[in-house]
Amino acid sequence: HDFWVDAAALDELPAEDVKGVQVEGLELALYRVGAEVFATDDLCTHAHARLCEGFLEGYEIECPLHQGRFDVRSGKAMCAPLIDDVRTYPVKIENGRVFVALD
Numbered sequence: 001h002d003f004w005v006d007a008a009a010l011d012e013l014p015a016e017d018v019k020g021v022q023v024e025g026l027e028l029a030l031y032r033v034g035a036e037v038f039a040t041d042d043l044c045t046h047a048h049a050r051l052c053e054g055f056l057e058g059y060e061i062e063c064p065l066h067q068g069r070f071d072v073r074s075g076k077a078m079c080a081p082l083i084d085d086v087r088t089y090p091v092k093i094e095n096g097r098v099f100v101a102l103d
């Protein structure tokens, strides 16, 4: 990936929690789990809900609307009512900034 975009300061991301950000017109959810950060589309694949308003437990984000859960590492849909996985984006952390690769 050669299209890294600065998405947030690492300091802005609360520990063990999710935050919504806008990057190049895309709405993304950033998840801080321990020393790692993961990124997915913010919109749930089931209906119109924002994952950044959900609940992060370990590596799973629970959608606030119908409690579907995705693994934030792979985007995999873990339970009903979800059918489709959510898109994930590569993340790197450099100099206290969080970069996301968009293609």
Ligand code: FES
Residues within 6 Å of the ligand: 044, 045, 046, 047, 048, 049, 063, 064, 065, 066, 067, 068, 081, 082
């Ligand atoms: Fe996310 Fe239904 S909108 S589980």
